[in-house]
Amino acid sequence: MNPLLEHLNAPQLAAVTLPPQHALILAGAGSGKTRVLTTRIAWLISTGQVAPPGILAVTFTNKAAKEMLTRLAAMLPINVKGMWIGTFHGLCNRLLRAHHRDAGLPQLFQILDSGDQQAAVKRLLKTLNVDDEKYPPRELCHFINAQKEQGLRPAAVEAWDDWARKRVELYEAYEAQCQREGVVDFAELLLRCYELLERNEPLRRHYQDRFRHVLVDEFQDTNKLQYKWLCLLAGRDPAKPGSMVSNPPVPLPALHSGPAPTAQDSVLRNPVSAPLSEKGGDYSGAPAAPRGACMFCVGDDDQSIYAFRGADVGNMRDFEREFHVTNLIRLEQNYRSHGNILDAANAIIKNNPQRLGKNLWTEAGAGEPIRVHESYGEGDEARFIVEEVKALSRDGHARAEIALLYRSNAQSRALEHALFNAGLPYRVYGGLRFFERAEIKHALAYLRLIANADDDTAFSRVVNFPTRGIGARSLENLQDAAKAQGSSLHAAIPRVSGAGGVKLAAFADLIIRLREAAHLPLPELVEHVLDLSGLSEHYRNEKEGQERLANLDELVNAAASFVAEEGTVGAEGEETGELRADLVAFLAHASLEAGEHQAGEGDDALQLMTVHSAKGLEFNIVFICGLEEGLFPHENSLLEDKGLEEERRLMYVAVTRARQRLYLCFAQTRMLHGQTRYNLPSRFLEEIPEDLVKWLTPRAGKNGYQVADSAAFAYGATPAFAATPRRSDSQRGGGFRVGQSVTHPKFGLGVIINAEGGGNDARVQVNFGAAGIKWLALSVAKLEAA
């Protein structure tokens, strides 16, 4: 037997060795998804069914792509570096660099990250004198990206009123600005690449012939445009029914002079395109489409948690239908979690309608019960977790194997506070990332100006940083001049006169001097830029500049290791003429891969992160915090179509992160937006069968809190208010307190969220959930403790 196939279970084996047909693999959490994907590639290659250049494998994150490459390298005696395995954006970047002329892009086009994009939109609104209250940049970016992710250019966007028409107009103006500056945002990377293939038949044919197998990871997270892009590469030509709305064929503006080369030109000239002879190995036909690839899509509709950013689970059904998928394979055996955890996850997700359907099981035993803990407030919740973690630590559990998951980032504060006070090392994921730091972005802006001085985003960022006396007025003059002659800011510098003009000219001179150093090896070039621009100097003089200075040093290191690692890739693409490919590649790398969140990876630290960022990870012990209505499920989600379903999938993802032990925590009160909120326990708690659960605090009543006095709470609850003085017989008597569950004959079950007055005047505010929030006089309303 092929050693690659050892230790695969039956469905895994079936998936890996599937004959060349389109296939959809429903891979449950912890079912060995990545293993199947990589083994499939290795198997296809090692059995001679396809040569490495015939493979296209797509992921969403750089991490996943890297992981795939690493695993593949361990399985195959080939150099996997040059293979087409990467993120959607990374691969599109590669294609666009190779065929930039055909795509209507300058050779050295720069990539805007979301921050750059927002800055560009802001700048646009300013030059057009558009009220940014009416068209907030954030929202406008979102709109533009959403359109692009649907595959819609401005001409194809429908608008019904003036406001909407203006938005589309701004979208158009934004496109023009990007084109003028030679920059491309994330969504544009995909859309431009899609259009390139759609309109350029020879090029499309070339890649359709080349790629025999297209493999997609996390398929449930693809958006419409990504799906279209995949379809195109897999050999489904654009005009066919079922393909998306087509844009009116607007000719792409060309930035360069001279005759546009044909597609054939760039295919033949370009080293990216493998010789056609390599394409199929001794691939022996079979039922696959005559042209184009076999699609092998791996995903889990139950783990689709990115609808809010355009992901469309519907792609799974569409794919199944449009590609006539007969091979639907379910990977349901879970190798991660104990039985109770899986049972809970299955029970929760069962409440979602319209699933493709799947039930995880394990050969591992039931394991420990799921622990549920109620506390009074978020501080108490955090203290409980701290004590529990300390105990687990004493028992020999590694802290790095314990994760604290929460729905929203704001929740980390209380946890961090308690952890800090307890001296427990922890690491929070999801902060500012390396290439997003201000000082790094400044340095990169200078580097970008070396590559392309017309990059107005980069120009505006550093024209007066460090300050060189170029104030708002000079910039305004410059902007006017640029607008007047329809040029970039840089090109307009000679048109500005006066003192401002002199200073601007000095800046232009700086750019020239930076460009003169463009022959230096990349790390030295970076260093040179830091020096000459005055960035290093600036941070040396700043009180709090030490860390930033260290980061800038780190940038030099990053450049060095980039050259060392990607050195071979530097040869990819065309000769860039006077400017170097490695600089452009490094800048693309900085935009496409923002870098790891922060240092301190080696330490044995608790892992704190949102549920979203925990996707794909696993831990021995998991605490899910803040399991309260309004928080998780988040209140905003209830207003959205299918919002609750997505929250439930999120809960499913959270639960399935745990291998051995799972804690579910909730609190009666929580500080939110500066106000104390009283929430009911999350409905997801109730969806877990009772026999899987062990309550660490007295069990809460259905839909409400346990009526218990504070002593019942392990870590000292401190009720802030009592409508009537609390009495020891409050259970029996009429004493109510904030946070307590009550029933009302008409409104049903609720929780007291506020109170005022006392004695006969006492009134309480009760949240009855669906029945609303009411103020009730205790002397009148027939309230009872639930």
Next chain:
DNA sequence: TTTTGAGTCCTTTTT
């Protein structure tokens, strides 16, 4: 040009 105070917002996030 930098500092400071008021005002605003507030799920989730990768590329």
Next chain:
DNA sequence: GGACTCAAAA
């Protein structure tokens, strides 16, 4: 409550 933005004051 707090982080971030933006406009006025030093």
